[in-house]
Amino acid sequence: MKKITTIAFDADDTLWVNEPIFTKTRLQYESILSSYFKIDDTLEHKLYEVELKNLKLFGYGIKGFILSMIESAIELTQQKISGKDIQRIINLGKDMLTHPVEILPGIEETVEKLKTEYQLIIITKGDLWDQETKIARSGLAEHFEHIEIVSEKNTSTYTGILNRYQIKPSNFLMIGNSLKSDILPVCEIGGQAIHIPFHDTWVHEKMDKHTIGEYTFQEFQSIMELEDYLSSY
Incomplete structure (x- = not known):
């Protein structure tokens, strides 16, 4: 193993809770649409198809998710959805955007220690405004030299x-x-990586480990394992 000088962290579901907020919102969305038709597993698949189609237009994040929910609702109800229910979907998005940032266990203590020995970076994808505000509200920004x-x-x-x-x-x-x-x-690209699975992962990010091929990476159950791993170099 080569000497590590820089450690980068993903943000959503690595530094703080994210996907469970989307899951909760999707269930609330299903509840809204249940007055128009019987809800089954096809609704989630339909929403994902619309999200995937819209990624190139809206990118990742809450705003694109809400727009995709509205588009799906209009299509699935054959344009019968009421303005009141469209507003309810919009309000779900507003609730998501103002949801408290829940830091995952061990993160704050870990980055506090690491910043004295390593260059720390956040590398996250998503809506610029949403990610900027979450980083600011998390209180973690001061520990990182760069945010991407x-x-x-x-x-x-x-x-x-x-x-x-x-x-x-x-x-x-x-x-x-x-x-x-x-x-x-x-x-x-020849870098090193540590995978810390999260219990709730968006289908778009799921990948069979066998498709990684011959690449070597570590897998932890918790960020708590990182300090011992780094001290073993």
């Missing part, structure tokens, strides 16, 4: 960030909950 909010996490994104801060891939460690966004692209 990106539209996508792929090899070109990571290469660009590393080049900008003159970081060698072999000295770079990425920590996150998504194999697709946080682990595979970092391994592909």
Whole structure:
């Protein structure tokens, strides 16, 4: 293993709780639509199809999610959904945008210790305004030298960030909950990665571990394992 000088963290579901908020909202959305038709598993699949189609237009995040819910609701109700219920869906989005930031266990203590020995970066994707406000409200910003909010996490994104801060891939460690966004692209550019699974993951970020191929990465159950791992170098 090469010496690590820079540690980057994903934000959503790595530093703080995120996906359960989307899951709760989706259930509330289903409740709204239940007055128009019987709800079954196809509703979630339909919403995801619309989200996927809209990613190139709206990007990741709450605003795109809400717009996709509205579009799906109009289609699924054959344009019968009322203005009142559209407003209820919009209000769900407002609630999401103002939801308290719940820091995951061990995060604050860990980054507090790490910042004295490593360059720390947040690398997260999503809506710029939403992510900026969550980072500010989290109280964690002071621990990180750089914050990168990106539209996508792929090899070109990571290469660009590393080049900008003159970081060698072999000295770079990425920590996150998504194999697709946080682990595979970092391994592909020669970086190191630690996967910390989260119990609730958006289907778009799910990936079979077997598709990672021959790349080597660590998998922890908790951020609490990081300090011992780093001290073993």
